[in-house]
Amino acid sequence: xxxxxxxxxxxxxxxxxxxxxxxxxxxxxxxxxxxxxxxxxxxxxxxxxxxxxxxxxxxxxxxxxxxxxxxxxxxxxxxxxxxxxxxxxxxxxxxxxxxxxxxxxxxxxxxxxxxxxxxxxxxxxxxxxxxxxxxxxxxxxxxxxxxxxxxxxxxxxxxxxxxxxxxxxxxxxxxxxxxxxxxxxxxxxxxxxxxxxxxxxxxxxxxxxxxxxxxxxxxxxxxxxxxxxxxxxxxxxxxxxxxxxxxxxxxxxxxxxxxxxxxxxxxxxxxxxxxxxxxxxxxxxxxxxxxxxxxxxx
DNA sequence: ATGAGGACCTGCTCGC
DNA sequence: TGCGAGCAGGTCCTCA
Numbered sequence: 001x002x003x004x005x006x007x008x009x010x011x012x013x014x015x016x017x018x019x020x021x022x023x024x025x026x027x028x029x030x031x032x033x034x035x036x037x038x039x040x041x042x043x044x045x046x047x048x049x050x051x052x053x054x055x056x057x058x059x060x061x062x063x064x065x066x067x068x069x070x071x072x073x074x075x076x077x078x079x080x081x082x083x084x085x086x087x088x089x090x091x092x093x094x095x096x097x098x099x100x101x102x103x104x105x106x107x108x109x110x111x112x113x114x115x116x117x118x119x120x121x122x123x124x125x126x127x128x129x130x131x132x133x134x135x136x137x138x139x140x141x142x143x144x145x146x147x148x149x150x151x152x153x154x155x156x157x158x159x160x161x162x163x164x165x166x167x168x169x170x171x172x173x174x175x176x177x178x179x180x181x182x183x184x185x186x187x188x189x190x191x192x193x194x195x196x197x198x199x200x201x202x203x204x205x206x207x208x209x210x211x212x213x214x215x216x217x218x219x220x221x222x223x224x225x226x227x228x229x230x231x232x233x234x235x236x237x238x239x240x241x242x243x244x245x246x247x248x249x250x251x252x253x254x255x256x257x258x259x260x261x262x263x264x265x266x267x268x269x270x271x272x273x274x275x276x277x278x279x280x281x282x283x284x285x286x287x288x289x290x291x292x293x294x295x296x297x298x
Numbered sequence: 299a300t301g302a303g304g305a306c307c308t309g310c311t312c313g314c
Numbered sequence: 315t316g317c318g319a320g321c322a323g324g325t326c327c328t329c330a
Contacts, residue, residue, distance in 0.1 A: 002324065006323080061325095076324080078324055079323065079324055080324095122322090122324095124325075180325080187323055188323055189323055190323090234323075236323085279322090279323095280321085
């Protein structure tokens, strides 16, 4: 499940159940799911069995468990990954890639503990175990995501630094928003939604943005991401669900994404779909004017 | 540094 | 009914 609100929804679900639990068994059903764990699937399991989870954290679209020996289990959901605490009465997904069981039960619980399933239809996502943390933007993160910038909902997100880095680029605005080394957590849906809210065109050269426009964009980004987190994320189908398999309902609040031909909710002009960066971009041709071609520099 | 393009996958929908 | 094309919310790599 892709973008920040969906990953945060999953993180919250995991944080309510997993910390304090001890991992009993780990079964890797598809090796591709742990391909980024260099030591291989056997080592992946061996590193986890008997360890307790102390916390569940997130930056951008990545989330990780902190273990009692100081290691991390880092996960990315790719395009179709799910981390589920499934109802044992229901049939297993055919796309189950990694199964984890827990030992013992929490206070007041009865019956066997839930399992943790990593389910991933397209297998672009994956899990790995790593030992080293690095401090980036004031937070200790697993070393493999050292290159990932802070996300706009983090306390330590620095709008000044973002503004400087954004305007020093010579690229288009949406391309920059999707660059996880500049700002993290934003994908195709929320980029289009924030650009619509801020009335900015996706191909606006970042160097021409005025400070006020960037402030507005950041405010709209925080707002749309926050709204979507409160709604439990966006989903169009059962591929994007929380740890219990439930869909979020933010899709009803989308103003641009996926609304080709439908009237803009501000000005009633039909929303248009463009092919951009090998994917779809949705925008209002009236509220979000295409930037003038840049004049050749001196 | 930038960006275009492809690779990595499965499954759904659409038009013929 | 079958079949190929196109599409899907991501990331990473190479090459120019």
